Amino acid sequence: MKLFLTGATGFVGSHIARLAAEQGAGIVCLARPTSNRAFLPPQAMVVEGDLREPQTFASALRGCDALLHIAADYRLWVPDPRDMYKANVDGTRELLRLAREAGVPRVVYTSSVATMGFKTDGTVVDEMTPVSEADMIGHYKRSKWLAEQEAIAAARAGQHVILLNPTTPIGAMDTKPTPTGRIVVDFLNRNFPAYVDTGLNLVDVRAIARAHLSALDRGTPGERYILGGENLTLKQILDRLAGITGLPSPRHKVPHAVAMAFAFFDETITGKLRGKEPRATVEAVRMGRKMMFASSAKAERELGFVVLPVEDALRSACDWFLANGYAPALPVRS
Numbered sequence: 001m002k003l004f005l006t007g008a009t010g011f012v013g014s015h016i017a018r019l020a021a022e023q024g025a026g027i028v029c030l031a032r033p034t035s036n037r038a039f040l041p042p043q044a045m046v047v048e049g050d051l052r053e054p055q056t057f058a059s060a061l062r063g064c065d066a067l068l069h070i071a072a073d074y075r076l077w078v079p080d081p082r083d084m085y086k087a088n089v090d091g092t093r094e095l096l097r098l099a100r101e102a103g104v105p106r107v108v109y110t111s112s113v114a115t116m117g118f119k120t121d122g123t124v125v126d127e128m129t130p131v132s133e134a135d136m137i138g139h140y141k142r143s144k145w146l147a148e149q150e151a152i153a154a155a156r157a158g159q160h161v162i163l164l165n166p167t168t169p170i171g172a173m174d175t176k177p178t179p180t181g182r183i184v185v186d187f188l189n190r191n192f193p194a195y196v197d198t199g200l201n202l203v204d205v206r207a208i209a210r211a212h213l214s215a216l217d218r219g220t221p222g223e224r225y226i227l228g229g230e231n232l233t234l235k236q237i238l239d240r241l242a243g244i245t246g247l248p249s250p251r252h253k254v255p256h257a258v259a260m261a262f263a264f265f266d267e268t269i270t271g272k273l274r275g276k277e278p279r280a281t282v283e284a285v286r287m288g289r290k291m292m293f294a295s296s297a298k299a300e301r302e303l304g305f306v307v308l309p310v311e312d313a314l315r316s317a318c319d320w321f322l323a324n325g326y327a328p329a330l331p332v333r334s
Contacts, residue, residue: 007071155222188327
């Protein structure tokens with residue numbers, strides 16, 4: 001089997017590419033000229049290109065048995081959101097069209113759990129929970145929602161497109177790191193003096209990789225599948241990290257109003273005036289009002305997805321960040 005992967009140099013994509021290569025698949029990976037390719041399988045063929053101009057690498061799709069479209073512009077703060085929509089929405093629509101023209105028989109589109117209809121009361125949502133574009137907070141969520149609509153429309157028109165919605169992945173090789181990985185890095189660097197009352201569903205990135213390959217054979221075109229793990233409050237996540245590392249977990253809870261004021265200040269001073277990415281954003285705080293708790297029951301039934309305890313993934317993330325210099329060595333426990 002020959003697979004074309006976008007996003008293979010990213011956190012989730014690199015795990016998918018390595019697993020596919022281990023299983024004997026031929027791998028063609030899209031990469032920008034500036035992308036870090038250190039974690040690509042050595043046998044992968046690399047095609048340079050950009051999601052904003054997919055026609056420039058269209059010829060590489062010919063002869064592929066499947067397209068795994070994993071890449072996205074994933075930022076919670078952008079000085080100009082137009083590039084995000086061009087990559088996430090326009091790029092997805094064009095890439096699906098090019099895959100049809102190239103005769104690629106199967107497509108797996110990696111969406112996001114961000115497109116689900118989360119509540120503020122901790123309700124566990126699934127693929128059938130009502131949601132609309134009006135529920136999307138910020139440009140990243142809105143762009144992923146619109147891109148998902150493109151994938152659904154292509155499936156309804158007859159293209160074999162399966163949609164996967166990972167929750168918040170955790171594990172090794174999170175080089176940027178992702179917003180989830182940043183929680184771990186900040187904790188390891190003792191930069192978590194307090195917490196807000198929010199919740200996430202954490203999933204082992206290796207489970208996400210396995211589900212992508214399973215979906216090629218077992219997924220139903222046009223269907224969405226949540227790929228999740230454990231539903232945890234932020235405080236529970238920090239307590240887990242404390243148990244793994246021996247570092248103290250913060251005890252003080254910050255009201256959302258205080259967090260919002262800090263985010264507004266940081267976004268204004270750091271983002272707008274200094275042109276740098278702020279540590280906290282208004283969008284992230286607004287998202288934090290909703291408990292992002294989700295169920296993966298559908299993926300378990302139809303894809304054979306296995307929900308795993310997240311402890312090993314958190315430990316793997318800590319070990320990798322420490323080994324690669326993202327934080328100082330932990331104190332020796334007595």
